[in-house]
Amino acid sequence: MTDFVQNCIDGLMFGSGYALLALGFTLVFGVMKRLNLSFGPSIMLGAYAGTWVYLNISDNAWLVALATVIATIAVGIYVERLCFRAIRHDATIASMVSSFAIWMQLEEVAMHLLPERTYPFPAFFTTTTIEFGPFYARSEHITMLLLTLLLLVLLHVFLFRTRPGLALRSVSDNPLASAYMGINNSNILFLAFALVSVLGGLAGFLILSADTQVTPYFGLWATFKGLIAMMLGGMGSLPGAILGGLLLGIVEANAFWYGGPVIRDLSAYLLLFVMLIVRPGGLIGQKIVAEQRAADERV
Amino acid sequence: MPNEYVLTIISNIGMISLIALSAYLLLVTGQISFGQQAFFGISAYAGAIATTLWGWPFWLALIFGSGLAALIAGLIGVLTLRISGMYFSIATLAFAEMIRLLLFKLTYQVEIDGELVGPNGAEGFGEIRWIFDHNISVLEYTLMIYAVLLLVLFGMVLLERSRLGMIFRMLGGDVLLTRTQGLNPVRYKIAAAIIAGFIAGLGGTFYAHSFTYIEPQIFNVMLGVHSLAYGLIGGLGTVLGPLIGVAIDIGFLESIRILQGYRMIVFGGLVAVMLIFMPRGILDEARVYWIKSVIRRWFNA
Numbered sequence: 001m002t003d004f005v006q007n008c009i010d011g012l013m014f015g016s017g018y019a020l021l022a023l024g025f026t027l028v029f030g031v032m033k034r035l036n037l038s039f040g041p042s043i044m045l046g047a048y049a050g051t052w053v054y055l056n057i058s059d060n061a062w063l064v065a066l067a068t069v070i071a072t073i074a075v076g077i078y079v080e081r082l083c084f085r086a087i088r089h090d091a092t093i094a095s096m097v098s099s100f101a102i103w104m105q106l107e108e109v110a111m112h113l114l115p116e117r118t119y120p121f122p123a124f125f126t127t128t129t130i131e132f133g134p135f136y137a138r139s140e141h142i143t144m145l146l147l148t149l150l151l152l153v154l155l156h157v158f159l160f161r162t163r164p165g166l167a168l169r170s171v172s173d174n175p176l177a178s179a180y181m182g183i184n185n186s187n188i189l190f191l192a193f194a195l196v197s198v199l200g201g202l203a204g205f206l207i208l209s210a211d212t213q214v215t216p217y218f219g220l221w222a223t224f225k226g227l228i229a230m231m232l233g234g235m236g237s238l239p240g241a242i243l244g245g246l247l248l249g250i251v252e253a254n255a256f257w258y259g260g261p262v263i264r265d266l267s268a269y270l271l272l273f274v275m276l277i278v279r280p281g282g283l284i285g286q287k288i289v290a291e292q293r294a295a296d297e298r299v
Numbered sequence: 300m301p302n303e304y305v306l307t308i309i310s311n312i313g314m315i316s317l318i319a320l321s322a323y324l325l326l327v328t329g330q331i332s333f334g335q336q337a338f339f340g341i342s343a344y345a346g347a348i349a350t351t352l353w354g355w356p357f358w359l360a361l362i363f364g365s366g367l368a369a370l371i372a373g374l375i376g377v378l379t380l381r382i383s384g385m386y387f388s389i390a391t392l393a394f395a396e397m398i399r400l401l402l403f404k405l406t407y408q409v410e411i412d413g414e415l416v417g418p419n420g421a422e423g424f425g426e427i428r429w430i431f432d433h434n435i436s437v438l439e440y441t442l443m444i445y446a447v448l449l450l451v452l453f454g455m456v457l458l459e460r461s462r463l464g465m466i467f468r469m470l471g472g473d474v475l476l477t478r479t480q481g482l483n484p485v486r487y488k489i490a491a492a493i494i495a496g497f498i499a500g501l502g503g504t505f506y507a508h509s510f511t512y513i514e515p516q517i518f519n520v521m522l523g524v525h526s527l528a529y530g531l532i533g534g535l536g537t538v539l540g541p542l543i544g545v546a547i548d549i550g551f552l553e554s555i556r557i558l559q560g561y562r563m564i565v566f567g568g569l570v571a572v573m574l575i576f577m578p579r580g581i582l583d584e585a586r587v588y589w590i591k592s593v594i595r596r597w598f599n600a
Binding site: 034083096105265273 | 521531
């Protein structure tokens, strides 16, 4: 029982990283109804820029974070132009496949930039272990969990309390009507993508500085974990992303404890597969799926 | 007599064409699968186990491996009936990753001639020696691959001309239209999944015996995305489309020395650009129709 509770605590901590990644996915999906599968590799390239600054210029945490975020935005813009803006608005699947193809491209760019496979990423959090009773947690993970919740609140305020946020929601609800209201849809979608890249850059920075290293596998990892967390919690839902991330973290931590790394990954995919079959919209995202289905059926 | 390097590339093109055709068939029915590599992998393991551990003849093992792949594809088809679009794609992706991870856990070894052979988890499955034991040259094996590939192509051409093929295309165009014709999309989706699983399986068993060593990592999502991309580049209008895609990637990009290490950059970019300018590939339906009419006029004149 102690093991199980400790696993759940660990899971919550790892899950906050997944939740951060899922926030990016859910925002793109909520606004565009599309999946951006090259989200992970964009973050990875951003992290490489951060590592480069760390190794060559300065070990100032803010500077590294800034470099990571800026590079992630740059790659994010490339992906948006090529896979989203250039493709017709109703061809949602084409965007997904295209972003997958760009994923391969970015992975190989990363391999060339990082021929040595593993590079140090600065650890900026003071790492101490906090004990309470028989349980313990690492302080950098608690910081990450709190920052995730803070970002969720900020994002919520932005979406529901500001004019650009209102514009974003109206484009998401009904692109045609928002165009009639004088909203420039392309600019708003671009803004959403930039926002998602900022979120992704921050997520990458936080996760990697807890891991203290960056490898070319981070892109694949980030895309899959973020995608699974988003689909578990709810497509296009912000609380769903947090919920899905934490749930995924808890399941994985327990599967790892009882079965090892292969079982951990297997449990994540199994959970995703079952969820997609039983509830394609995730735990709290059924509405968006129902709307899409209705659009398909033209009723 | 062509040299072995060229022959290896040619036989690679043949084997990868099979998985590309499998992804193409699903694309035609409007389903984008990121998971055809799973059926390729299932058949690679099953076929190699049948020849190496059980001593079955190759052709029987080929049917066994592909049949197993088709069976599992059918089951997955039934499970994923209710979902479509990107949900279907991600579900197939999750399934394929599950199969890949299960292969890491698959250990089934038998002592043959004083040596343990068979799949051994992450260590992979080596010593698939059927080709050597039967003294089959690279040329002969390549011919075997192409014989099967031609049969599959012939079968698919017949399929495209049949009523079933028409229904597949209609399903890809408009599911609602299919239903208004009094046809049940469910049955045709499962049929397409089974056929596609079988074709991918044919490629898998050939692959295992050609390379004599397989490991779970080969059947990762990159293989699936490539096989999907071949159809999207080559074109969805004719069965020759995916073959063109494979020829461009393996015959051209992978074989040219200068491009070593840059293949994905070129190929990924190519797919993205193609999706913008020719969303249904080089040989899409309209272009195939145009080529056919030109040929017809040419013969009539």
